[in-house]
Amino acid sequence: MTLVGSVFLTVSIVSGLILIWLMIKPKKRIGFENCKKIYTDIKAKKILTVKERPMYYDLVKACPSNLIVLCQVSFNSMITTRNIARRNEFNRAACDYCLCDKDFNPVLVLELDDRSHLYHKERDIKRDTLLNSAGIPVIRFTERPSISELKKAIRNAI
Structure with a gap:
């Protein structure tokens, strides 16, 4: 060879x-x-703040039986557009609470605005406008409402 x-x-x-x-x-x-x-630097954290948690439980009590209460829902889960520039306006936004029907269609968004929202009024107006444009009403509270106030607000909004 x-x-x-x-x-x-x-x-x-x-x-x-x-x-x-x-x-x-x-x-x-x-x-x-x-x-x-x-990923040793990644830690789990609570989904709702100390102030948001009690309102969640109140919402569950106040919510009509035909609706579902979700929290920290991304705008991308609720609304969409083919306009990429418009999508960039909401692609990282999330709402505090979203009421959905049994088919998980968003019916109403509720926000519990803390002090940080004082400095973000324009951002909040923009977010409300985006949701309203999709037919989703928004209710904002500056302090935790009572269960009866929640029931009334939900009834009036939907």
């Missing part, structure tokens, strides 16, 4: 062995334990 033939045979055998090894070696799976090692 010539030198070229020997080199070709050796390269072919080595390549074949590497290919077989790649096919039979155990696949590394990325599961929870691996993610935990990779």
